Amino acid sequence: MMQKTVLVAGSHGTIGRAIIDTLQCQGYHVISISRHGHSTNVHLCTDMTNHANVETITHFLTPHFTSLVGVIQCAGVLHNDMHQPEKNVMQLDSVWLQESMRINVLPSVVLAQAVSPLLNRKSSVRWISLSAKVGSIEDNGLGGWYSYRMSKAALNMFIKNLAIEWGRKSPESSVIAMHPGTTPSDLSEPFTKNWPKEKLYSPEMTASRIVSMFTSMTHTDSGQLYHHDHSSIPW
Numbered sequence: 447m448m449q450k451t452v453l454v455a456g457s458h459g460t461i462g463r464a465i466i467d468t469l470q471c472q473g474y475h476v477i478s479i480s481r482h483g484h485s486t487n488v489h490l491c492t493d494m495t496n497h498a499n500v501e502t503i504t505h506f507l508t509p510h511f512t513s514l515v516g517v518i519q520c521a522g523v524l525h526n527d528m529h530q531p532e533k534n535v536m537q538l539d540s541v542w543l544q545e546s547m548r549i550n551v552l553p554s555v556v557l558a559q560a561v562s563p564l565l566n567r568k569s570s571v572r573w574i575s576l577s578a579k580v581g582s583i584e585d586n587g588l589g590g591w592y593s594y595r596m597s598k599a600a601l602n603m604f605i606k607n608l609a610i611e612w613g614r615k616s617p618e619s620s621v622i623a624m625h626p627g628t629t630p631s632d633l634s635e636p637f638t639k640n641w642p643k644e645k646l647y648s649p650e651m652t653a654s655r656i657v658s659m660f661t662s663m664t665h666t667d668s669g670q671l672y673h674h675d676h677s678s679i680p681w
């Protein structure tokens with residue numbers, strides 16, 4: 447039987463790396479995309495926030511497509527050396543808002559543009575983009591973190607749209623967004639000090655929850671934002 451292939455994008459990040467380990471332990475063949483590493487036939491080093499790279503990604507995916515069962519897109523950003531999540535509207539900066547949009551939204555868009563031409567009515571591809579619960583508009587009771595919330599909300603709308611489009615084009619395929627749960631990483635590090643220990647999950651635990659969602663999801667799950675416990679979060 448042909449080994450099933452999964453593409454992990456943003457593969458250099460903490461959660462991306464843990465997902466690769468978990469998938470490989472479960473017997474999947476993993477291919478990856480990241481800004482890091484050297485390109486080979488199973489790894490593509492490219493910037494997924496640049497539309498000019500769509501064709502390169504399609505070219506990389508084409509030989510794997512017959513065995514490709516899914517995509518897990520992990521790239522995202524919350525802060526950098528110069529910008530921390532905003533506490534109030536006065537801290538909202540147009541440059542950082544655009545940068546947050548670029549890194550939280552475009553990798554899923556560019557990757558979907560690379561995958562879409564390969565899909566047909568018989569394809570059955572599962573897609574997970576890692577989003578965040580704080581990107582839910584309805585769930586927002588605390589405020590703050592403007593750029594991250596706004597860019598994850600934009601990602602969520604993209605995922606909802608893609609689920610509708612691919613639902614018509616490839617009815618067995620499924621497209622979801624998922625909140626991985628708070629996990630120690632470069633992204634979360636400044637914000638986990640006062641976080642309750644019982645709500646801080648190891649990368650291995652987070653990866654096993656995401657892979658479990660990945661293996662169990664069907665087209666009936668498509669178009670939803672899922673919590674790491676597999677419950678549905680309102681958009």
Ligand SMILES: NC(=O)c1ccc[n+]([C@@H]2O[C@H](COP(=O)([O-])OP(=O)(O)OC[C@H]3O[C@@H](n4cnc5c(N)ncnc54)[C@H](OP(=O)(O)O)[C@@H]3O)[C@@H](O)[C@H]2O)c1
Nearest residue numbers: 456457458459460461480481521522576628629631633634
């Ligand atoms: N950790 C948490 O507690 C938590 C909670 C909620 C949601 N999330 C979401 O889960 C996902 C993975 O997070 P993580 O904790 O694993 O974070 P991480 O270790 O910081 O990894 C994030 C990845 O995003 C990509 N990325 C970062 N900056 C980029 C830039 N300037 N241009 C292009 N790509 C860039 C990178 O992929 P490459 O280096 O491979 O190119 C990076 O490895 C993110 O989407 C995040 O929003 C995480």
